[in-house]
Amino acid sequence: MIDKLEVGKRINNLRNNLNYSQAELAEKLAVSTQAVSKWETGASLPDVEILLNISWICNTSINAILEGDNFFDENINIDRDLFHLNKFLICPKCKKQMKLNIQKNDTLIYECDNNHQYYVVDGVVDFRTREIPGEQWSLSYRNYEEYLHEQYWPCNPNYNRGINQSEVIWEKISELRPRVILDIACGTGQGIKHQIKRINWPVTIIMVDLSHRILKWNKIFYSTEWKNPYVEMIYLACDGANLPILSESVDLVFSYSGYESMQAKMFDGFREANRVLKNEKHTIYNKSVIESFESKNSKKWMNLLLSSVNEEEKVWWKCEFIDIERWLNICTTSGFLENKSIQIYGELPAPDCDTFPFENEMAQWMAEYIFISKKLRA
Ligand SMILES: [Zn+2]
Known part of the structure; x- marks a missing residue:
């Protein structure tokens, strides 16, 4: 069961982190200010499509909003964006889908089932390509x-x-x-x-x-x-x-x-x-x-x-x-x-x-x- 009151508190927190007023968040989501107010007081829940948009704007996940899942906790120093890549990335060598792996020392690696590995270096997934020779x-x-x-x-x-x-x-x-x-x-x-x-x-x-x-x-x-x-x-x-x-x-x-x-x-x-x-x-x-x-x-x-x-x-x-x-x-x-x-x-x-x-x-x-x-x- 989803706790509307808790969801409301989380939306309120996320909004405050961005320094948006209720009206400003409402405008970005194309909803009324009243709707935002209702969510925050636990009177109602946002629709799925709107939840998705809230998670994008607030740089978090739908889970984090609904269940307080701390997967994207600020203490874990990972761009949420990189997790989204799990949906898109395939290995350029064997074409199998890849998953993000977090190593003990916080190194991030994308890996396929055949153990081809690609590191995330400075926030960029590095497939070790080089620029066109002679041009660079x-x-x-x-x-x-x-x-x-x-x-x-x-x-x-x-x-x-x-x-x-x-x-x-x-x-x-x-x-x-x-x-x-x-x-x-x-x-x-x-x-x-x-x-x-x-x-x-x-x-x-x-x-x-x-x-x-x-x-x-x-x-x-x-x-x-x-x-x-x-x-x-x-x-x-x-x-x-x-x-x-x-x-x-x-x-x-x-x-x-x-x-x-x-x-x-x-x-x-x-x-x-x-x-x-x-x-x-x-x-x-x-x-x-x-x-x-x-x-x-x-x-x-x-x-x-x-x-x-x-x-x-x-x-x-x-x-x-x-x-x-x-x-x-x-x-x-x-x-x-x-x-x-x-x-x-x-x-x-x-x-x-x-x-x-x-x-x-x-x-x-x-x-x-x-x-x-x-x-x-x-
Ligand atoms: Zn591979």
Whole structure:
């Protein structure tokens, strides 16, 4: 039998810990202030769905609210978020589901039935992946201060033309209201960052990147100055082309230039996104594309770029040149049967000279699209 009076006291405690008034908690839960007051005095119990939301907002479990279970006691120094992963994680080697193990010395390990083990290091589950050799972009930040500087640095204006990408993404995300979002090849979280600030329903965001180094800093950034109490963040240092995540468990795969940053593994990453998505759910992502293989402007840019890179880079860029038509075909063959494309900006006009004008970030001339692709089981 559930003791309503005790449940009320616990809700009251949790609310006070967050320094919310009854009205503030009520607003976050979309209920009346009177409802909160009734729970706290033991006159009634919250509905199951609302209980779930209370547990998310107050960073605890439903059990803890109903039964005073101290599983997530503050004295045990474990992020509740990490327990949620038990629902999602599979071993990248043998694909068996994994469970969290707490060692005597407080070390946390995810382990499968075949004893493959992955440590939680600085709050990030570490699948021991390394960044793409020769690139290792995270090394451009020497420490957290430099990382932080980058988080507030204005974007290169060539990537900032056209309509506001964040608004287009927000419109769709707020319509879909996903509960579990996977941000694939997230880097510093440039695309999801602006969404995180605005989310006003309980969400788990799983940030995935090869680089443990960046995720470790993301964890600090998104749990301090960029924190949103609605959003629970989980960090996996793993390969986006071999996600340690259960099939059909995610509501939205988000990528902000993430797929293309996976380079040779881009298509594998895209298929993995399809695998982990529940049926009829979406991936929303931006992508640089050329306008058309037939267009004079596209052809001129491609020639300029190819004449400025070495043989090895040429091979890579030739794969990277994809026009809208080809990309929509790739979507369909990857299991995304419904696709919408929104142009953010078009190609820059090709310059009237023989040298390619950009030294790094060579995609600045390309067109930019937001794609919304829906998984539909064939
Ligand atoms: Zn295993």
